Amino acid sequence: xxxxxxxxxxxxxxxxxxxxxxxxxxxxxxxxxxxxxxxxxxxxxxxxxxxxxxxxxxxxxxxxxxxxxxxxxxxx
Amino acid sequence: xxxxxxxxxxxxxxxxxxxxxxxxxxxxxxxxxxxxxxxxxxxxxxxxxxxxxxxxxxxxxxxxxxxxxxxxxxxxxxxxxxxxxxxxxxxxxxxxxxxxxxxxxxxxxxxxxxxxxxxxxxxxxxxxxxxxxxxxxxxxxxxxxxxxxxxxxxxxxxxxxx
Numbered sequence: 638x639x640x641x642x643x644x645x646x647x648x649x650x651x652x653x654x655x656x657x658x659x660x661x662x663x664x665x666x667x668x669x670x671x672x673x674x675x676x677x678x679x680x681x682x683x684x685x686x687x688x689x690x691x692x693x694x695x696x697x698x699x700x701x702x703x704x705x706x707x708x709x710x711x712x713x
Numbered sequence: 714x715x716x717x718x719x720x721x722x723x724x725x726x727x728x729x730x731x732x733x734x735x736x737x738x739x740x741x742x743x744x745x746x747x748x749x750x751x752x753x754x755x756x757x758x759x760x761x762x763x764x765x766x767x768x769x770x771x772x773x774x775x776x777x778x779x780x781x782x783x784x785x786x787x788x789x790x791x792x793x794x795x796x797x798x799x800x801x802x803x804x805x806x807x808x809x810x811x812x813x814x815x816x817x818x819x820x821x822x823x824x825x826x827x828x829x830x831x832x833x834x835x836x837x838x839x840x841x842x843x844x845x846x847x848x849x850x851x852x853x854x855x856x857x858x859x860x861x862x863x864x865x866x867x868x869x870x871x872x873x874x875x
Contacts, residue, residue, distance in 0.1 A: 651804040663855040667874070669798065669862060670828075674814055674821045690820040697856060 642706055645679045646699065658700040677702070686710055790866040798862065829863055836864035845870070 646656050650666040662668040662676070677693050680686070680702070686709045696702060801809040815822040839845065845868060848859030852869035861868035 648805040649803045654804075661856065669801075669855070670825050671798070671809065671811070671814065671822075672801070672803075674818050674825070675803070675809065678814065678817055690818055693818075693821060694824065 639703060639706055641683050642680060642699075642703060645676060645683060646702075649676050649679070656699055658698070658703060660699045661697050662699065662702075663697055673697070677705075680706060684710060787866050791864050794866060795863070832861045832863040832868075835861060836868065839864065839867055 643656060646662075646666075647654065649672065650656070650662070650668060654666055656666070660666060662673055663670070666672075668676075673693070673696050677688055677696070681688055684706065686706070688705055688709050692705060696705070799809070799811055803809070811822070846859060848857075849861065849868050850859070850871060851857065852859045852861075852865075852872045854860070854872075855862075855874075859869065860872070865872055865874075
């Protein structure tokens with residue numbers, strides 16, 4: 638798993654939380670839709686990438702975040 | 714002899730008359746006592762009814778107080794719930810800045826706030842007595858379709874985080 642993404646997720650949801658690709662940020666980490674927006678914003682800033690907003694609307698799992706990061710990291 | 718008989722007769726008549734009057738007086742007193750007794754019994758019945766009514770009122774007040782406390786607890790839960798929604802602190806201690814989020818991800822935040830607005834309308838409906846839907850009652854996870862992000866403690870009674 639991308640270390641930066643993992644670090645951002647742990648910093649946001651809790652260092653003690655087990656974060657796996659299948660982890661659902663809403664159900665498993667106690668987050669809400671604004672947390673998802675926040676996390677993606679932090680990822681964009683730290684990795685210096687741009688993720689179009691319309692691609693982030695229904696994101697819930699860590700795997701979906703990783704896929705997005707991979708897609709836009711490659712592009713940039 | 715005749716005189717003695719007359720005196721005895723008069724005495725007997727006097728005793729009988731006195732007895733008659735005494736009994737009449739007793740009967741009158743008894744009637745008064747009975748009437749008083751009836752009044753007392755009516756009074757006691759009324760007192761009993763009053764006490765039963767007071768007990769009922771007290772029970773109703775207790776029930777209302779419990780309902781009020783329960784509503785208060787739900788409102789407090791919702792207040793805390795909303796506080797974390799718009800003023801959440803993440804694990805690293807950073808407080809959510811909704812303005813900053815809206816500035817940098819306007820479409821996402823607008824979409825979320827529009828959804829929140831719809832849910833707030835639903836919260837008002839519930840507060841005005843609208844029954845919960847099956848979907849709302851069935852919610853166990855945030856991703857379930859009936860989840861209400863604005864008043865989950867009221868709208869989703871089976872949601873575990875509540």
